[in-house]
Amino acid sequence: MIGLNGDRYFSDEYLPSAYNDIRENWGIFRKAQQAKGSLAWDTNYSVSSFEKKDVVLTAGRSIIDPKTNEKLGYVMIDVKDMSFASLYKPSEVNAKEQFYLLDKQGYLVTSVPSVNESADAVDLAALDRTLSGDSGFMDITWKDKPSILSYYTSDDAEFKLLSIIPLKTVEQQDNLIFNLTWNFALIGIIISAWLAYYLSKTVTRPLYKLMFLMNEVEKGNLNIRFSSKYNDDIGIFGLRFNRMLSRLKSLLQDSYEKQLRLQESEIKALRAQINPHFLYNTLETVNWLARLNGSSDISKIVVSLGDILRYSIRKGNNMVTVKEDLKQLQNYLTIQEFRYRDKFTSQVDIDEEVMERLIPALIIQPLVENAIVHGMESKTEEGTIHIRLRAEASGMQILIEDDGVGVDPETFALISADMVEATSFETLGIGIENVRRRLYLSYGEHFTWSLSTEPGKGTRIEIFIPDHVKEGNSYA
Incomplete structure (x- = not known):
């Protein structure tokens, strides 16, 4: 401690010579004065008892009287080099x-x-x-x-x-870090490889199991099932696989049962072939007896009936030419004109270019039968049935029109409801319903059907059928 009044107080044996005089414009004195009571730092030189110079770190500050704010002197603390060295303990690094x-x-x-x-x-x-x-x-x-x-x-x-x-x-430190990095990377690779093996085991094992089950299905074993305790993608796939097997087994069972029923039907059909041949022979006998007795009308009816019977139960393609179907219609009209003598006459008007077009067999005859039964039977005077077939750009128009008794409004409302809902035509009878169903099977939604009637004036049925027919789910 150095007072401005000349007092000196120091802890060492000797006072360093740098503190003999107060030089306020030099070194630590100047810094302490500028600090105005705060701590200031500087390097200084102290002299030991052996007059050896040492560089020391000096901390100093002014001593201020708190009452008068007057500067009384300075306090200086020297920290020698050895004090720093004793605090430092080097590590291995x-x-x-x-x-x-x-x-x-x-x-x-x-x-x-x-x-x-x-x-x-x-x-x-x-x-x-x-x-x-x-x-x-x-x-x-x-x-x-x-x-x-x-x-x-x-x-x-x-x-x-x-x-x-x-x-x-x-x-060396970089090498240490490099080695540590590689060690951690190697550990990471090992852990990743183990995780990859574990995950692949949990994923590929079910897949191999599914492949094995699929091979069993190829061999015809449909009783196997895939079991999994997980609800992951593989588990869901296995569940769908089980459903597919159940569905496939059900379809095969249905197909097998249908095949059995088909075989039974074929056997029954073979057995039933005896009856048509017997009927043909009987009708032929009646025909010759009628001719021998000079009954040409009976012979004509028997021949027409035999042709209709052969045409109805014939085998082969369901599609026939318009010419073939009109021939059987004429046989039907021949029989009905004898039955309903003086009840109606028929007029057939056919475009020549439609004669070779294909249509489903027995499409026109049920429509004419409907006109006779529902239009002409209860009519008191003679009526007329018009049958027209017209060629159009993309198909053919069939028109069956009569001047019979017509259909009352209540019945016609029921018929219209059946047509709109595309259900059945039971109101007009089984024949009309059969025609509508067979047209739908042959042409899908591509055919059109319209019916109009007026009580006491007659009924009109108009059908348009396209040139192509349905084959499976497509049209040709």
Whole structure:
């Protein structure tokens, strides 16, 4: 403690010569005066009992009378180099690293480990660059070895902390980090491989099981099922596989039963062939007896009936030419005109170009029968049935028109409801319903059907059928 009145108080054996006189415009005195009671730092030189100069770190401040605010003197604390060295305990990593604490002039305050260079400027080629910068690092040669120097400036710009470490030490640390990185990477690869194996085992094993089951299905075994305790994609796929097998087994069973029924029907049909042949022979006998007795009308009816019977139960394609179907219609009209003598007459008007077009067999005859039964039977005077077939650009028009008794409004409303709902034509009888169903099977939604009637004036049925017919789910 240094008083302005000349008093001196010190803890060492001797008072350093730098404190003999108070020079307020120099060094630590000037900084302490400018700090106005706050702590100030500076490097200073103290003299020990052996007159050996040491660079010390000095902390100083002014002593102010709190009552009068008058400056009474200064308090100075010198921290020697050995005090810093005793606080530093190098670790294994930085044992080869050198630290320097410099003042702003480049003089050494302390170093760790101590290099006995106190009171001397540090001999570094990069010292000027270090002192002029705030912080950074650079490559230098230190003790004939490539090294890295890093430096940092204190907040008050009074001191520089330098660190010098040999490049080889850094490389050793890099190698250590590199080895640690590779070790962690290797561990990660091992863990990833184990996870990949585990996941592939949980995924591929069910897939192999499914493949095995599929091979069994190919061999005809439909009783197998896939079982899984997981609800993942494989489990859902297995569930769908089981449903497919159940559906396939059901379809095969249905197909087998249908095949059995078909075989039974064929057997019954073979057995029933005896009856048509017997009927044909009987009708032929009646025909010859009628001719021998001069009954040409009976012979004509029998021949027409035989032709109709053969045409109705014939085998082969369901599609016939218009010419063939009209021939059987004429046989039917021949029989009905004998039965309903003087009840009606028929007029057939056919475009020649439609004669070779294909239509479903027995399409026109049920419509004419409907006109006779529902239009002519209850009519008192003679009526007329018009049958017209007209060629059109993309198909053919069939028109059946009579001047019979017609249909009452209530019945016609029921018929119209059946047509709109595309259900059945039971109101007009089985024949009309059969025609409508067979047209739908042959042409799908591509045919049109219209019916109009007026009580006491007759009924008109108009059908348009296209040139193509339905084959499976397509049209040809």
